[in-house]
């Protein structure tokens with residue numbers, strides 16, 4: 001029995017182009033074996049003995065789109081944890097969300113590639129702590145249904161608390177850390193509107209409406225610059241005037257040439273849509 005289907009440079013080229021087109025994830029030539037392993041595992045699981053046949057199935061068969069979604073599940077990196085890059089979230093709430101609530105508005109926040117949900121649940125916890133959970137609309141999305149299912153269940157592995165700093169003391173109210181899992185209060189999970197959204201899908205993005213804060217952290221790094229630029233432009237279209245866009249601490253939009261203005265507040269960086 002075959003345990004791995006070989007991936008030639010030509011097969012790598014057509015598969016990586018297909019994946020970039022469908023989900024944006026970019027692979028360098030040096031990733032050929034890594035990508036080949038993942039594709040081969042999935043192709044064998046669903047009964048193919050040739051990667052070229054599997055490619056034609058994905059591209060042209062009526063059932064190809066559903067299989068593409070399953071392959072995407074095998075490719076995405078859903079690395080995340082509670083309180084990740086926490087200062088930026090904390091400052092965003094103080095500077096951009098709280099003033100809108102005080103002004104009687106109902107601000108909207110979107111965690112746009114939330115993986116298994118620790119990021120929007122951290123935001124929900126901070127809002128709850130400040131008595132604003134019911135005054136803000138919080139949407140969280142990812143392309144991975146598997147990751148979203150974990151988020152909706154509110155049960156996480158102990159690694160979900162692996163941040164460098166200890167959780168803030170009030171977290172005890174919302175999180176229960178046990179030796180084998182971490183659970184989150186139902187109230188927080190229910191406060192988030194969970195949606196499957198592919199960041200390359202303009203229609204789905206348009207259907208979400210406008211946002212005051214878009215948190216899009218640690219996902220653009222997986223895209224080619226051209227794709228990242230396109231996604232930032234599309235998401236900027238969903239930002240309300242004066243709204244802010246957040247990327248991860250190791251990411252920058254400046255080299256992509258965004259129309260958003262970079263601002264520093266209390267040591268954290270934001271990209272603001274100039275009103």
Ligand SMILES: C[S@@+](CC[C@H](N)C(=O)[O-])C[C@H]1O[C@@H](n2cnc3c(N)ncnc32)[C@H](O)[C@@H]1O
Pocket residue numbers: 022023024025076077078079080081084112113114115116119141142143144147197198199200216217218219222248
């Ligand atoms: C490393 S996680 C980042 C999670 C979280 N934002 C954080 O910073 O902790 C990257 C997430 O991006 C998602 N992703 C990758 N491509 C995507 C796309 N085209 N549309 C939506 N989500 C995508 C993956 O499924 C994964 O869950």
